[in-house]
Amino acid sequence: MSILDIRVLGDPVLRQETKPVAAVTDDLRKLIDDMFETMHAAKGIGLAAPQVGRLERIAVVDVEGGKQPIALVNPEIVAREGTAKAEEGCLSIPEVFGDVERPATVVLRALDRDGKPFEMPATELLARCFQHEIDHLHGKLFIDYLSVLKRRAALAKWSKQKDRYPGFIRRITAEEVAQHHHDEEL
Numbered sequence: 001m002s003i004l005d006i007r008v009l010g011d012p013v014l015r016q017e018t019k020p021v022a023a024v025t026d027d028l029r030k031l032i033d034d035m036f037e038t039m040h041a042a043k044g045i046g047l048a049a050p051q052v053g054r055l056e057r058i059a060v061v062d063v064e065g066g067k068q069p070i071a072l073v074n075p076e077i078v079a080r081e082g083t084a085k086a087e088e089g090c091l092s093i094p095e096v097f098g099d100v101e102r103p104a105t106v107v108l109r110a111l112d113r114d115g116k117p118f119e120m121p122a123t124e125l126l127a128r129c130f131q132h133e134i135d136h137l138h139g140k141l142f143i144d145y146l147s148v149l150k151r152r153a154a155l156a157k158w159s160k161q162k163d164r165y166p167g168f169i170r171r172i173t174a175e176e177v178a179q180h181h182h183d184e185e186l
């Protein structure tokens with residue numbers, strides 16, 4: 001397995017639409033495994049293919065620190081209920097956070113790592129994470145949900161960070177792997 005470079009805000013790949021996966025091949029299983037390794041190294045709880053420069057409709061999620069890794073191939077939300085507001089961050093917009101309102105409960109439909117279809121109801125952080133990652137697969141970012149003023153503040157904060165990522169690339173260093181993060185990035 002290998003740790004992949006994470007693309008940050010400004011890389012056009014983050015705004016592209018992904019392509020549905022026709023068949024989960026060994027190459028795509030390797031991509032999924034590398035995405036899990038990258039997400040865990042970056043202390044994230046979700047990661048979508050465009051964040052590592054790929055346009056397959058694939059994401060990985062793990063909101064329980066390695067206990068419940070979920071691979072999502074061609075994921076979609078098939079039911080939604082209620083609304084909930086909570087703070088989100090993103091591995092592709094480091095150090096920037098904002099409150100996002102989303103449906104509180106969802107039912108996810110996707111294929112797993114073996115190409116087998118499954119459905120999974122989710123609430124709270126897992127529901128939020130599914131929705132955040134599926135947004136990534138359609139070129140959408142959490143900052144798109146913020147009010148004009150809050151988005152402006154978030155982008156101002158980001159403009160101070162972005163020079164740390166030449167070429168819009170965030171390379172996860174050994175130092176970063178060792179560092180403890182309090183905030184969750186998706």
Ligand SMILES: [Zn+2]
Pocket residue numbers: 089090091092132136185186
């Ligand atoms: Zn994200």
